[in-house]
Amino acid sequence: MIHDVAVLGGGIAGATAALRLAQAGLEPAWIAPTRGDGFKPGEHLSAAALPLLKALGSDAILRSEVHRHAHGTYSAWGSDTLVERNAIVQLEGPPTVLDRGAFEDALTTQAITSGAQRIDQTVTEVVVQEDRWRIETLGGAIAARFVFDATGRKALVASRYATRFQADKLACQYALFAAPDAESARPVTLIEAEERGWWYMSLLADGQAVLNFYTDTDLPCFETSDLETQARGTTAIATYLADYGYRMSSRPTRIATNSTWIAPAIGAGWAAIGDAAAAYDPLSSHGMTTALWSAMTAADAYIARSRRKMQDYADNVARGVQDYLSARSAVYARETRWPDSPFWARRRANLHAGLAPAAAG
Numbered sequence: 001m002i003h004d005v006a007v008l009g010g011g012i013a014g015a016t017a018a019l020r021l022a023q024a025g026l027e028p029a030w031i032a033p034t035r036g037d038g039f040k041p042g043e044h045l046s047a048a049a050l051p052l053l054k055a056l057g058s059d060a061i062l063r064s065e066v067h068r069h070a071h072g073t074y075s076a077w078g079s080d081t082l083v084e085r086n087a088i089v090q091l092e093g094p095p096t097v098l099d100r101g102a103f104e105d106a107l108t109t110q111a112i113t114s115g116a117q118r119i120d121q122t123v124t125e126v127v128v129q130e131d132r133w134r135i136e137t138l139g140g141a142i143a144a145r146f147v148f149d150a151t152g153r154k155a156l157v158a159s160r161y162a163t164r165f166q167a168d169k170l171a172c173q174y175a176l177f178a179a180p181d182a183e184s185a186r187p188v189t190l191i192e193a194e195e196r197g198w199w200y201m202s203l204l205a206d207g208q209a210v211l212n213f214y215t216d217t218d219l220p221c222f223e224t225s226d227l228e229t230q231a232r233g234t235t236a237i238a239t240y241l242a243d244y245g246y247r248m249s250s251r252p253t254r255i256a257t258n259s260t261w262i263a264p265a266i267g268a269g270w271a272a273i274g275d276a277a278a279a280y281d282p283l284s285s286h287g288m289t290t291a292l293w294s295a296m297t298a299a300d301a302y303i304a305r306s307r308r309k310m311q312d313y314a315d316n317v318a319r320g321v322q323d324y325l326s327a328r329s330a331v332y333a334r335e336t337r338w339p340d341s342p343f344w345a346r347r348r349a350n351l352h353a354g355l356a357p358a359a360a361g
């Protein structure tokens, strides 16, 4: 059997594309391995995602108590002073701090009930055979005429058939924290810059706190196992952890968060969506919204069988990358306290690395 269309990857982009295609009456083969039980970082959903979720018929997902509105975000960025960015003054409304696993599970359920055929397999190889793709999995091969690559930063198909660019080597070390008296903890998100990079901490709806530290992989840094001790050396975040008695409760883990993108984001018989097309610095809080937008836009172009719309999609991804790079430069340029720090100096040097093709991140 040859499927008209397959979606590779089970994250937000994959689930959204599978859902959108299924809503249009198509039956995409959706190759998406089951998500593990572990915590998946990336929980700050921008309010810009709301209209997209509404268009998908998925906005009810956010009404669950496992997510919370992010009314208070404070950052010490450019000075030691903690500055509040209160959601009340944001016209588009407050962001949401997600239970990321629950959010992805709800999208997955919606895609399956809408008609997407989920295949719980990992893709081991993808090859072109005449007018179709042969997608190898341990459970057997699947043939499809068109493929959406939603495999995240791996960009299984896109990185092979187009050029991959990389602007930095940012990575994140993260862990969950728990406190005996978590109910009294203030629901805040804190961002704190330091000489080696920057810290992020956010209270989740269930009272756990997620703590992230970001720096470049090629710069000297502490061992991941030392994350809690290092967090105790911060200012605002350390105070918050101490005030409520937060202790690290999960194994600290490291994950790539570098800015990478594929150009062009489409090719003959394929389109890259989500992080596979363009993966952003988590400081932007844009990754999940971009995953939703890119999956919907590319799926709509496919549904309309419109080459022009597909080309428009690729052009918009490229424009989005340029806008993102400018915004990223401006935000990092606001931090000038450590002129000799390579982490900050290379960001002030305006991303020339991003203009050249680079090894996959």
Ligand SMILES: Cc1cc2nc3c(=O)[nH]c(=O)nc-3n(C[C@H](O)[C@H](O)[C@H](O)COP(=O)(O)OP(=O)(O)OC[C@H]3O[C@@H](n4cnc5c(N)ncnc54)[C@H](O)[C@@H]3O)c2cc1C
Pocket (backbone or CB within 6 Å): 008, 009, 010, 011, 012, 013, 014, 031, 032, 033, 041, 042, 043, 044, 045, 046, 121, 122, 123, 124, 150, 151, 152, 153, 154, 156, 172, 174, 212, 255, 256, 257, 273, 274, 275, 276, 279, 280, 282, 285, 286, 287, 288, 289, 291
């Ligand atoms: C530490 C961290 C913090 C972040 N914080 C935020 C934030 O606050 N706000 C925000 O908006 N964004 C944030 N992001 C970014 C956001 O998580 C991503 O942009 C988003 O997950 C992209 O969704 P995706 O579906 O494209 O990719 P992914 O979520 O990476 O999903 C890719 C999927 O492909 C599957 N896959 C990979 N290889 C294969 C294969 N061979 N076969 C089959 N399936 C495969 C994986 O299992 C996975 O399910 C953060 C990211 C990180 C890492």
